[in-house]
Amino acid sequence: MVNPTKPWLKNYPEGVPHDVDTSGYNSLLDMFQEAFDRYPNRNACEYLDKFLTYRELDQHSKHFAAYLQALGLEPGSRIAIMLPNVLQFQIAMIGILRAGYVVVNVNPLYTARELEYQLKDSSASALVILENFAHVYQHIAADVPLKKTIVTSLGEMIGLKGAVVNFVVRNVKKLVPAWDLPGHITFNGALGEGSRHHWNKPNTTLTDIAFLQYTGGTTGLSKGAILLHKNILTNVIQTELWLEPGLKRKKVDQLVFLCALPMYHIFALTACSVLGMRKGGLLVLVPNPRDFDGFIKLLKNHPNINIFPGVNTLFNALLHKPEFATVKFPNILATIGGGMAMQKVVADQWQEMTGAPIAEGYGLSETSPVACVNSPLIESFTGYIGLPVSGTEVIILGEDGIEVPFGSPGEICIRGPQVMAGYWNKPEETKNVMTPDGFFKSGDIGIMNSDGYTKIVDRKKDMxxxxxxxxxxxxxxxxxxxxxxxxxxxxxxxxxxxxxxxxxxxxxxxxxxxxxxxxxxxxxxxxxxxxxxxxxxxxxxxxxxxxxxxxxxxxxxx
CATH class of the missing domain: 3.30.300.30 (ANL, C-terminal domain)
Known part of the structure; x- marks a missing residue:
């Protein structure tokens, strides 16, 4: 019998379990190792026509981990990544975790003031940064000294073509302001040095911190959501379970993920970067989706795309480009809308043009992020954020903290294994967003119907x-x-x-x-x-x- 307090369970797609099983994994490192062992000869990432195999990603990330360990940092040290979607992001992210350290994702477009706040708040020991933004760190380097700064370029990992890319970026487009960071090392330099050191596999567990994912939370200044290995690993499996019915519609030798959303953002980090590894997929990296001419050209050259996560504004912008009408998606299995509310007019136009309905999901940095999502089997846009994913409970609470009846608005509150451990060094802020029985208060106002489907109404705060x-x-x-x-x-x-x-x-x-x-x-x-x-x-x-x-x-x- 379905628990009456969990009305969504009766509407789960066939084959999707009510709970999530992470047994067999001690940390994300085990999930990565599984992919390296299973798919060594498969391509893991594609960037500007350059491919990186799972074997190469294994080797590079191991060398990067060894390089970081050789810096003599404390276990659990925070390493910041300030990169767009380039090969170096995936190598650095996995390498940091394989070194036993914590990834601090930084928006590459941050100003010096914003970067200074995040580096100081996280007590970061090192920074991996694209040369285009090195001048930003230079402004604050004296106030935020780091053990090491690793500077890379858009073309550093792609051989001869990379030299051409770098020449154009630096000298023709003038996209790299002058910078000077004494003692920095290049990304390839770090990999080379790491190859001469021994990598010591850390004894990482599910309760160790994997990411400090900065967010405004539900109020105030930016806070670091503490995401444990357990949180991300669970959410990747939860997302996989929900995608599975849609993936069965067509036999695909290797899933192809379009990574147009920045992987430093929690949505793409989980739904592309880590889930892609879990599935042995190919990540097609888009460094700048705002270059719509280049982006549409890439889409035309990749009719094999199966998974397309995006946000309303990205879908909307593409639909308003005349050239997009010539793009075809013959192999699309799931188009996932998240990050912000999907507009029905956009979703309907998207389906009309591509033949693929947008399955809207919902989550926050604090929930790793997926809490609810529609099935990829939907025939058209629903206007709902879907059902809670496996092992997740969602309740709607009134101002008095008591659950409201179906159809009444209240605050969306979430409990599950993907919910963060708290905010970094902010116990009071953590206490403010958690109910006594462990539900995270999202700050979003929603309505749940008697079938367990939730609709976002408004935001509680002024975000x-x-x-x-x-x-x-x-x-x-x-x-x-x-x-x-x-x-x-x-x-x-x-x-x-x-x-x-x-x-x-x-x-x-x-x-x-x-x-x-x-x-x-x-x-x-x-x-x-x-x-x-x-x-x-x-x-x-x-x-x-x-x-x-x-x-x-x-x-x-x-």
């Missing part, structure tokens, strides 16, 4: 979601308040055709000569692109409560 990335008004307001001439400020999200939402700032000037241009220039220096206000409104005052708290809600209602 703004720009192209799938969380923007927290507190952080933007803090930066705006540093501008000379700003008396008061408030930030909200407004609908935006390109990015889903955009940041809008309301400013009360102390100095009337302060201009919109000066504010935008300051934000460019201190905030990465998606966090910057796209609209600025000057006001004589801001609406407040009787104790002086600014009412963002009233600004939104305007």
């Amino acid at each position: 703004v979601l720009v192209s799938g990335f969380n923007v927290y008004p507190n952080e933007v307001e803090e930066v705006l308040s540093l501008i000379p001439g700003v008396l008061e400020c408030a930030v909200i999200g407004v609908p935006d055709a390109d990015s889903g939402e955009a940041v809008k700032a309301f400013i009360v000037r102390q100095d009337q000569s302060l201009t919109e241009e000066a504010i935008l220039a300051f934000c460019k220096e201190n905030l990465t692109n998606y966090k910057r206000p796209k609209q600025i409104v000057f006001r004589a005052d801001l609406p407040k409560t009787n104790v002086g708290k600014i009412l963002r809600r009233e600004l939104r209602d305007l």
Whole structure:
């Protein structure tokens, strides 16, 4: 009999188990080793027409691990990766874990201020960074000294073609600002040095930390979600179990994953980078999906793509490119929408053009990320975020902390083996987002129906979601308040055709000569692109409560 408190179980696709089994694995290292042993001659990654086999990935990541161990770092040391989707990301990510260390994923577009905060908060010992962004770290290197900086380039791992790529990037497109980091080593240099050292396999367990995945959580400044080996490993298997019915529709010798989303983001990290390894798949790496001409050309050359994870804004942008109409997806098995709310109009257009419905899922960095997802067997977009994945419970709680009836809105709360161990060095923040019985409070408002399907209604907090990335008004307001001439400020999200939402700032000037241009220039220096206000409104005052708290809600209602 189905437990009445878990109505979703009766609607599980045939063959999907109610629980998830991770027995046989002591850590993610075992999962990686299994792939290396099973598929040594298969291609693991493709980047700019260069292939890396599982055997080569095994060897390179082992050498990178040996190099890091030779630096004499403490077990569990944090190593930051600031890379787009290049071969070096996969090698470094696996190498860091194989060294017994913790991966700290960093958005490559971060400003010096944002990078400094994350490196200091995580107490990172080393940084792997693309040369295009090396100048950003250079600005703060004196304040955030690291044991080692490993600098790489877009072409470093792809031989002769790489030399051409680097020449164009550096000298024609001028995409590498001047930088100087004394004592740095190149990525190939690190691999070469590591090959001369012995790799000591660490005694890693499921309860060891694998990733510090930075997120705004549900409020405030960026926090490091502590994701254990158990969390990611479980979530990869949960995702695999849910994909399996869709994968059985067509026999494929090797699954091909399109990695257009950045793998430093938790969605692509789990659904592409690690799940791809688990399945012995080929990861087709897209370093810059915003180069739509190049991206569409890549899609045309890869009719073998089976798994396409994306976000609403990416699907929408492709649909608005005339050239995309000529792209065909004859082998697509699953198109997964996540990272932000899917719009029905976009999902319907996508299915009409590609023949593939978008199966929307839901999760957060704190849930590794997948908590709910639609079956890939759906015939059309559902408007729901699907059912809780195997071994996962979702409840909808009212303001009083009591579960609400089906069909009533409340906060989506999640319990399962993929839920984080807490926020790094922030016990109070952790306590605030967990219920006494172990449910993570998502901060999102949703409605669950009697079949266990959940629909997102709104966000509890004032978070703004720009192209799938969380923007927290507190952080933007803090930066705006540093501008000379700003008396008061408030930030909200407004609908935006390109990015889903955009940041809008309301400013009360102390100095009337302060201009919109000066504010935008300051934000460019201190905030990465998606966090910057796209609209600025000057006001004589801001609406407040009787104790002086600014009412963002009233600004939104305007």
